[in-house]
Amino acid sequence: xxxxxxxxxxxxxxxxxxxxxxxxxxxxxxxxxxxxxxxxxxxxxxxxxxxxxxxxxxxxxxxxxxxxxxxxxxxxxxxxxxxxxxxxxxxxxxxxxxxxxxxxxxxxxxxxxxxxxxxxxxxxxxxxxxxxxxxxxxxxxxxxxxxxxxxxxxxxxxxxxxxxxxxxxxxxxxxxxxxxxxxxxxxxxxxxxxxxxxxxxxxxxxxxxxxxxxxxxxxxxxxxxxxxxxxxxxxxxxxxxxxxxxxxxxxxxxxxxxxxxxxxxxxxxxxxxxxxxxxxxxxxxxxxxxxxxxxxxxxxxxxxxxxxxxxxxxxx
Amino acid sequence: xxxxxxxxxxxxxxxxxxxxxxxxxxxxxxxxxxxxxxxxxxxxxxxxxxxxxxxxxxxxxxxxxxxxxxxxxxxxxxxxxxxxxxxxxxxxxxxxxxxxxxxxxxxxxxxxxxxxxxxxxxxxxxxxxxxxxxxxxxxxxxxxxxxxxxxxxxxxxxxxxxxxxxxxxxxxxxxxxxxxxxxxxxxxxxxxxxxxxxxxxxxxxxxxxxxxxxxxxxxxxxxxxxxxxxxxxxxxxxxxxxxxxxxxxxxxxxxxxxxxxxxxxxxxxxxxxxxxxxxxxxxxxxxxxxxxxxxxxxxxxxxxxxxxxxxxxxxx
Amino acid sequence: xxxxxxxxxxxxxxxxxxxxxxxxxxxxxxxxxxxxxxxxxxxxxxxxxxxxxxxxxxxxxxxxxxxxxxxxxxxxxxxxxxxxxxxxxxxxxxxxxxxxxxxxxxxxxxxxxxxxxxxxxxxxxxxxxxxxxxxxxxxxxxxxxxxxxxxxxxxxxxxxxxxxxxxxxxxxxxxxxxxxxxxxxxxxxxxxxxxxxxxxxxxxxxxxxxxxxxxxxxxxxxxxxxxxxxxxxxxxxxxxxxxxxxxxxxxxxxxxxxxxxxxxxxxxxxxxxxxxxxxxxxxxxxxxxxxxxxxxxxxxxxxxxxxxxxxxxxxx
Numbered sequence: 034x035x036x037x038x039x040x041x042x043x044x045x046x047x048x049x050x051x052x053x054x055x056x057x058x059x060x061x062x063x064x065x066x067x068x069x070x071x072x073x074x075x076x077x078x079x080x081x082x083x084x085x086x087x088x089x090x091x092x093x094x095x096x097x098x099x100x101x102x103x104x105x106x107x108x109x110x111x112x113x114x115x116x117x118x119x120x121x122x123x124x125x126x127x128x129x130x131x132x133x134x135x136x137x138x139x140x141x142x143x144x145x146x147x148x149x150x151x152x153x154x155x156x157x158x159x160x161x162x163x164x165x166x167x168x169x170x171x172x173x174x175x176x177x178x179x180x181x182x183x184x185x186x187x188x189x190x191x192x193x194x195x196x197x198x199x200x201x202x203x204x205x206x207x208x209x210x211x212x213x214x215x216x217x218x219x220x221x222x223x224x225x226x227x228x229x230x231x232x233x234x235x236x237x238x239x240x241x242x243x244x245x246x247x248x249x250x251x252x253x254x255x256x257x258x259x260x261x262x263x264x265x266x267x268x269x270x271x272x273x274x275x276x277x278x279x280x281x282x283x284x285x286x287x288x289x290x291x292x293x294x295x296x297x298x299x300x301x302x303x304x305x306x307x308x309x310x311x312x313x314x315x316x317x318x319x320x321x322x323x324x325x326x327x328x329x330x331x332x333x334x335x336x337x338x339x340x341x342x343x344x345x346x347x348x349x
Numbered sequence: 350x351x352x353x354x355x356x357x358x359x360x361x362x363x364x365x366x367x368x369x370x371x372x373x374x375x376x377x378x379x380x381x382x383x384x385x386x387x388x389x390x391x392x393x394x395x396x397x398x399x400x401x402x403x404x405x406x407x408x409x410x411x412x413x414x415x416x417x418x419x420x421x422x423x424x425x426x427x428x429x430x431x432x433x434x435x436x437x438x439x440x441x442x443x444x445x446x447x448x449x450x451x452x453x454x455x456x457x458x459x460x461x462x463x464x465x466x467x468x469x470x471x472x473x474x475x476x477x478x479x480x481x482x483x484x485x486x487x488x489x490x491x492x493x494x495x496x497x498x499x500x501x502x503x504x505x506x507x508x509x510x511x512x513x514x515x516x517x518x519x520x521x522x523x524x525x526x527x528x529x530x531x532x533x534x535x536x537x538x539x540x541x542x543x544x545x546x547x548x549x550x551x552x553x554x555x556x557x558x559x560x561x562x563x564x565x566x567x568x569x570x571x572x573x574x575x576x577x578x579x580x581x582x583x584x585x586x587x588x589x590x591x592x593x594x595x596x597x598x599x600x601x602x603x604x605x606x607x608x609x610x611x612x613x614x615x616x617x618x619x620x621x622x623x624x625x626x627x628x629x630x631x632x633x634x635x636x637x638x639x640x641x642x643x644x645x646x647x648x649x650x651x652x653x654x655x656x657x658x659x660x661x662x663x664x665x
Numbered sequence: 666x667x668x669x670x671x672x673x674x675x676x677x678x679x680x681x682x683x684x685x686x687x688x689x690x691x692x693x694x695x696x697x698x699x700x701x702x703x704x705x706x707x708x709x710x711x712x713x714x715x716x717x718x719x720x721x722x723x724x725x726x727x728x729x730x731x732x733x734x735x736x737x738x739x740x741x742x743x744x745x746x747x748x749x750x751x752x753x754x755x756x757x758x759x760x761x762x763x764x765x766x767x768x769x770x771x772x773x774x775x776x777x778x779x780x781x782x783x784x785x786x787x788x789x790x791x792x793x794x795x796x797x798x799x800x801x802x803x804x805x806x807x808x809x810x811x812x813x814x815x816x817x818x819x820x821x822x823x824x825x826x827x828x829x830x831x832x833x834x835x836x837x838x839x840x841x842x843x844x845x846x847x848x849x850x851x852x853x854x855x856x857x858x859x860x861x862x863x864x865x866x867x868x869x870x871x872x873x874x875x876x877x878x879x880x881x882x883x884x885x886x887x888x889x890x891x892x893x894x895x896x897x898x899x900x901x902x903x904x905x906x907x908x909x910x911x912x913x914x915x916x917x918x919x920x921x922x923x924x925x926x927x928x929x930x931x932x933x934x935x936x937x938x939x940x941x942x943x944x945x946x947x948x949x950x951x952x953x954x955x956x957x958x959x960x961x962x963x964x965x966x967x968x969x970x971x972x973x974x975x976x977x978x979x980x981x
Contacts, residue, residue: 060385061385069692069693069725071721071724073717076422079422079423079424080422080423081417081419081422081423081424081440081445081448081449082448084417084422084423085389085415085417085448085449085452085453086451086452088415089387089413089415089452092387092413093385097721097724099717099720099721101713101716101717102422103713105421105737106708106711106712106713106716106734107711107712107713107716108711108713108940111943115949116943116944117943117944117945118942118943118944118945119842119942119945122942123940123942124713124939124940124941125940125941125943127943127952127953128939128940128941128952128959128960128963129713129940131960131963132713132714132717132939132960132963132964133713133717134960135718135960135961135963135964135967136717136718136721136964136967137717210435307440307444307448308424308439308440308441308444308445309440309441309444310434310435310439311427311432311433311434311441311443312432312433312434313433313434313435317431320443320444321443327444328444328447328448328450328451329451331444331447331448331451332448332451332452335451335452376701377701392738395738395739395740396738396739397733397735397738397739397740397756397761397764397765398764400733400738400739401705401731401733401764401765401768401769402767402768404731405703405729405731405768408703408729409701418738421737526751623756623760623764624740624755624756624757624760624761625756625757625760626750626751626754626755627743627748627749627750627757627759628748628749628750629749629750629751633746633747636759636760637759643760644760644763644764644766644767645767647760647763647764647767648764648767648768651767651768
């Protein structure tokens with residue numbers, strides 16, 4: 034694998050999921066692959082789970098890791114082409130990415146969307162420039178529109194914990210006070226469509242995701258109907274795709290509670306990519322109770338990252 | 350050892366001190382213990398010595414280390430329970446700690462006190478929540494009320510450099526312009542009470558420490574009397590315990606000088622946990638002269654941390 | 666080697682350059698040298714290339730690396746002597762350096778000039794205090810007046826890519842909007858004077874560098890004349906040495922373009938230390954075209970750093 038930016042970069046999804054679960058059983062068996070290889074993790078935005086789990090995955094594989102909070106520790110990056118750099122940016126992404134490629138065998142990049150210009154965000158210009166100019170394999174640590182390491186970990190978690198051959202999986206919108214990216218729901222939708230699951234998306238009117246990601250999924254505005262008899266409920270807020278980045282407020286009743294679950298989905302396991310705002314997005318009673326698998330799910334981020342890095346190391 | 354938050358977590362203090370001094374002689378003999386084990390160091394506050402010495406100790410033991418400045422590199426943490434997270438905090442400590450436990454075999458946490466609400470600080474809610482929710486062994490990298498790695502290094506230093514079986518050790522308050530925590534003097538007091546030393550505390554009226562830590566120690570408001578014939582003088586500022594976090598100003602004459610030492614304690618070795626404000630807390634003439642052992646003492650932070658981590662690794 | 670702060674610390678420049686090129690061919694052959702040795706990289710200023718390439722070099726040699734953004738992650742440093750520290754600085758460089766020496770076998774330090782007080786900057790007080798008080802070998806990661814790891818990499822690059830025994834090398838000033846240090850041109854000049862090259866410096870009137878660094882080099886205010894038939898053109902802005910740190914504005918026509926090169930130096934390879942402001946310092950058409958070797962040059966930073974660290978490890 035030379036690029037891991039979406040599910041479309043994966044040749045065989047079930048094989049990758051199986052590899053992650055095997056690595057979980059035997060984490061240190063492939064340290065020869067990473068010996069004297071360097072993974073550089075480049076952050077333009079905050080990160081807790083991705084930062085730690087990807088470091089851990091790389092170290093499990095025997096790799097060296099360099100972490101760079103590029104805007105804080107390096108230089109303010111210019112991301113646009115064809116500008117005279119006489120303002121506040123000091124280094125162009127073309128040079129920054131090119132140089133990082135010289136020091137790295139694999140690079141991970143995190144770069145969030147601006148949520149102002151949909152065309153710019155959805156063309157993934159920043160992430161794609163990194164890929165183009167660094168000239169080494171690149172793992173997305175969440176880009177403007179996708180978070181594939183999260184979705185792989187989510188699918189690994191579902192595979193690991195499912196009690197039926199074809200579980201019912203529901204992605205439900207949740208309330209928030211800020212405009213959040215669509216990266217996690219986009220990715221979750223496109224990964225679920227490649228998995229052997231019964232998949233439904235529920236959100237209030239106005240929060241339709243791009244059909245590039247949801248195409249073929251069942252979509253409803255009725256949360257109760259959607260989650261009925263669900264095996265896994267994935268809770269996540271996102272801002273509107275149209276008008277892009279908008280949030281209408283309201284819809285507080287979309288916050289999942291134990292009452293709702295007991296009424297229609299008593300056996301559902303509840304997932305969230307984290308960070309989660311308690312009692313705004315998701316109730317504390319669920320997070321602190323037996324239905325929540327969010328910590329377990331976050332733990333699986335290691336094995337998802339390790340499976341991807343392993344395939345990249347094998348292809349070097 | 351599953352927890353290192355105060356001297357009370359140590360089964361046998363002399364054994365731990367002896368272990369630190371043995372590791373100083375032979376730092377790399379136990380790398381099998383740390384192989385493929387991950388120490389995560391989580392900072393909510395600045396750190397130089399603790400950050401570097403604990404990394405070094407872990408690497409000496411063959412461990413992998415992940416460093417996280419959580420509020421800057423991760424997400425703004427919510428530390429309170431039972432709040433709707435509709436403000437500026439993005440992730441609750443319950444999830445953050447839980448997730449970090451998934452990626453770590455041992456976690457170190459630094460979290461300073463607010464110095465506003467004594468009950469909150471002295472109940473160690475932040476540190477204790479980390480311990481509760483991360484579910485792996487935790488080392489305090491300085492909490493609201495204790496700095497045990499510092500005090501263990503201090504005791505190691507005294508054991509190493511003492512020239513008499515039962516040295517006289519004095520903890521003396523020093524002037525400052527800011528309100529500082531009581532963590533270092535609290536810990537130093539409780540560790541000295543467990544050591545074979547003649548221990549005295551000197552401070553101006555109004556700077557009494559909590560008796561939970563000083564209980565049984567000799568306490569005086571007369572610095573000259575206290576330091577008379579001392580073998581080790583530990584210099585440190587702290588703010589008042591009652592009214593909590595207050596500083597009265599004045600007491601500039603409490604700054605230790607060579608004149609004072611020559612008059613009553615000519616053979617005393619001078620200690621400080623660092624950082625130290627020169628010529629405010631402690632005179633440059635002492636810091637730059639032969640009586641100061643502050644750099645040597647800071648060096649011993651490695652062996653203190655390594656002794657603690659070694660016991661934790663052995664108990665995994 | 667105990668100190669690497671300028672070309673004057675190098676016993677035999679050609680041997681060091683040859684060592685770097687050998688390490689490029691065989692990066693992992695000397696890991697026994699670095700085993701259980703710690704390199705601490707201390708940054709008072711931003712860094713991308715130096716940060717990453719020096720980490721990579723150290724890991725290639727089997728070393729452990731600790732990275733410290735000291736003012737952000739540690740404590741605000743006091744750099745002056747003989748001041749009562751009752752202001753905003755929390756730790757004196759004397760203690761900070763001394764303590765870091767306790768945890769490190771080799772230390773790298775980056776500290777930029779203030780560009781206000783020439784005598785202070787050119788006496789290298791901050792860097793020299795680190796060296797004095799840490800008591801372990803020190804590598805400059807760019808000091809107030811020199812950037813020797815950059816210049817060594819530059820010379821390695823010229824040696825590697827030259828097509829004639831004694832290439833013509835030109836250092837040319839470039840436009841900028843800010844006052845930049847003289848460290849890179851100072852170092853480049855003193856390294857070129859020790860190399861077997863035909864060396865010329867071109868800059869507008871008023872941008873004369875200190876003769877301590879340029880002594881003996883050909884200097885001209887005519888860029889076209891200078892670059893005529895050049896094999897390597899090193900592009901870099903700097904502020905004036907006299908009046909110190911000033912920038913006059915103007916001189917935009919000093920930005921190198923393909924037209925200029927095609928007219929007088931069609932075979933020149935173009936170098937820059939990076940970061941570079943596109944279309945202000947250097948045209949995009951050159952950076953994106955075949956004449957630019959800036960990414961390759963940045964890649965050679967690894968081998969320059971590794972050659973220096975190797976000599977230091979051998980002398981421990």
